[in-house]
Amino acid sequence: MWEYTDKVLELFYNPKNQGTIEDKGEAGVEISTGEVGSIACGDALRLHIKVDQETDKIIDARFQTFGCTSAIASSEALVEIVKGKTLDEALKITNKDIAEYLGGLPQEKMHCSVMGQEALEAAVYNYRGIPLATHDDDDEGALICSCFGVSEPKIRRVIQENNLATAEEVTNYIKAGGGCGTCLASIDDIIIDVQRGITSSPQNSTNSNYISQPSGKKLTPVQQIALIQKVLDEEVRPVLIADGGDVELYDVEGDKVKVLLQGACGSCSSSTATLKIAIESRLKERISQNIVVEAV
Known part of the structure; x- marks a missing residue:
């Protein structure tokens, strides 16, 4: 009961x-x-x-x-x-x-x-007329739990957002592992990766271009700016350009990232969603959960 x-x-x-x-x-x-x-x-x-x-x-x-x-x-x-x-x-x-x-x-x-x-x-x-899949990384990675259709990125996200430490907790939050149980070992591995500060690419965790912050080491301002620019250039801009928009890094003040939305993104009624979901959430996932993105 x-x-x-x-x-x-x-x-x-x-x-x-x-x-x-x-x-x-x-x-x-x-x-x-x-x-x-x-x-x-x-x-x-x-x-x-x-x-x-x-x-x-x-x-x-x-x-x-x-x-x-x-x-x-x-x-x-x-x-x-x-x-x-x-x-x-x-x-x-x-x-x-x-x-x-x-x-x-x-x-x-x-x-x-x-x-x-x-x-x-x-x-x-x-x-806002925004296809959820456009801004949701949850479906872009390997399927971990076939019983409930839960992917690796979704498991990583819920672990990070809720500070989960065991596979049982993951099951409680998103049901992954609650079926046949064959994926529990994989969930344990993901938890260890997240706790170590390892961020895998949604497409392929062995991709040499994925962004990872060294465990236990704080990025210098120069390193953080370089990583932000890398994520924008390789992961964000291609998606925006495909929709007739673009983004340019304007300035970085600590964890505050200022960007210029261009093209269709600059005049779109859903520009706030673009900032928070297409850009800010990606930078949080790849670099730091403290990052806040603002348009100038």
Whole structure:
């Protein structure tokens, strides 16, 4: 029997935001949906957000969840958290925020909060017309857990974001390893790599061009600038150029990276998403979690 907080039980027994949002054709309002999970795997979440186009604020949200007590409570908590926030503010919400709002979740149920974070990201990207796959490295690496379809980059990301230290914790957060168990040794290896500060390339961990910060050594300002330029040139710019945009490194002040968005990126309504997802998240993953990217 799971030990749930009073808040989890309250939102599970009395959810106020289940269902869909009817599109009534209101001027200046748009509805977007994000969907994650799989009923075949036991959990699925469809999140609907209603956005005021002038202010970029989420003025309403609803959810449809197939899952357990934690899944329903996490979905209800997510909706309560996002209402009234701008899309940029919503993208800063993490699975930790959802779990904290609930007063905590059993470790074995943390994957429900992760599912909420991913559904929110999907809904925001869909609203902005950005294919999630364009900005999500999770599908670009080797498949580690075939039972639940979890790739190496996704495992690395959840380990880093939540400071996970065991394969069991990884299973609790994203289910990887919770099926046949044959991938548990590989998950242990990834945990060791992350703890040592090794960052593998999404395409191929043996690629000679991948970026790695020496374990236990702080980069000098010159080294950090060189690595930032390398990531921009080799991993970010080719994607942006393919979409008619570009980016140029303008300045680096400590962990603050200033860039110039050019071409289609400079005038695009989703330029904030480009900064945070296409550029900042890549630099965080490759170099330092403290990096913040700003446009000038």
